[in-house]
Amino acid sequence: MKALMLSWEYPPRKVGGLATHVYELSKALAERVEMHVVTCNFPGALELERVGGAIVHRANVYSAPSPDFLTWAMLMNASLLRAGCELAAGGRFDMIHCHDWLVAQAGIALKHATGMPLVATIHSTESGRRHGIHTDYQRVIHEIEGWLTYEASRIVCCSWSMVNEVAGLFNVPRDKIWMIPNGVDPETYRPSAIDQPLRDKYADPSEKIVLYVG
Numbered sequence: 457m458k459a460l461m462l463s464w465e466y467p468p469r470k471v472g473g474l475a476t477h478v479y480e481l482s483k484a485l486a487e488r489v490e491m492h493v494v495t496c497n498f499p500g501a502l503e504l505e506r507v508g509g510a511i512v513h514r515a516n517v518y519s520a521p522s523p524d525f526l527t528w529a530m531l532m533n534a535s536l537l538r539a540g541c542e543l544a545a546g547g548r549f550d551m552i553h554c555h556d557w558l559v560a561q562a563g564i565a566l567k568h569a570t571g572m573p574l575v576a577t578i579h580s581t582e583s584g585r586r587h588g589i590h591t592d593y594q595r596v597i598h599e600i601e602g603w604l605t606y607e608a609s610r611i612v613c614c615s616w617s618m619v620n621e622v623a624g625l626f627n628v629p630r631d632k633i634w635m636i637p638n639g640v641d642p643e644t645y646r647p648s649a650i651d652q653p654l655r656d657k658y659a660d661p662s663e664k665i666v667l668y669v670g
Contacts, residue, residue, distance in 0.1 A: 457489040460549045460566070462536055462559040464529070466495040466512065474555060474579060477638065483508030492549070494539050494562075496532050515539035526596060533561040540566045551575060557582070557597055560604040567607060576608035578622050602626045614638050 461482055465475035478493065485491050486509030497503065497514045505512050515535040522528035536559060543549070544566065553575045554563030560576070567574040582597040583589055589598050605611055605626045611633045613619045619635050622628055659665050 457551075458547070458549045459485065459489050459491050460540060460543065460552050460572070461491065461493045462540065462552065462554040462563050462566075463493065463495050464532060464536075464556075464558040466493060466514075468501055469496070469498040477579070478555060479507070480639075480641065482510040482512075486510040492543060494536050494543070496535065513539055513543065524593075526593065529558050530561070533559060536562040537565050541569065544570045544572070548572070553577070554604070555579065557600040557604060560600050560607075564604065564607045573609045574607055575610045575612065576604050577612040577614075578605065578618065579614065580618070581621055581625055583625055584621055598625075608632075610634060612636050 461478065463474060463478040465471050465478065467475050467479050469475060478495075482491050482493050491510040493507075493510050493512045495512065495514055496517045501514055502512075503514050503516075515538065517528075517535045518531040520531060522531060540552075540562060548570070549572050551574070552563050552566050552570075552572050554560065555577045556579050563574055563576065566572065578601070581601055582594050586594055589595050602625070605622060605628050609632075611622060611628060613622055613633055613635055614637055616635055619630070619633050622633060623630055655661075655665065
């Protein structure tokens with residue numbers, strides 16, 4: 457199987473949790489399928505590299521002046537679409553997987569241009585982020601999200617609350633949505649060794665240390 461994943465975030469470009477999600481997911485999927493990730497360029501990052509088995513392609517985003525983030529996102533989609541078409545011309549993919557509205561246009565266009573099925577992961581919605589749709593700017597993003605849920609053959613959400621939100625906002629049949637929760641690789645958080653001098657700064661050897669964040 458050969459899959460093409462689209463995401464505007466990928467390390468070292470980290471804006472929210474999406475970069476980590478796509479990095480870990482693509483790395484895990486690459487153990488079983490030929491995985492290609494198409495994302496946008498970032499200063500100092502390689503245009504083409506293999507990361508944990510996944511092949512990462514960073515497209516140069518058109519540098520035309522962008523009055524707002526939405527305009528920049530449209531330019532980015534044109535760049536990702538071009539990169540995706542070039543990859544598809546070199547050999548057919550079995551599926552496209554795009555993450556959120558930010559890459560929706562590229563994913564939808566690739567679907568129709570190549571005949572490949574489209575899967576979309578919806579991590580959050582504009583209505584959920586803004587507690588409703590209040591401006592025309594937000595309406596555009598909301599409509600793109602709805603368009604993506606319509607065009608996708610399957611939708612992935614990471615929680616049941618998001619399943620309910622997507623189904624309610626965009627009138628999506630429940631059997632079209634898969635709930636696949638996020639996971640944690642415990643090896644990432646298992647220390648290879650204890651830094652004893654550092655530990656001694658905070659606690660006696662007989663005491664336990666609890667880290668609290670929040």
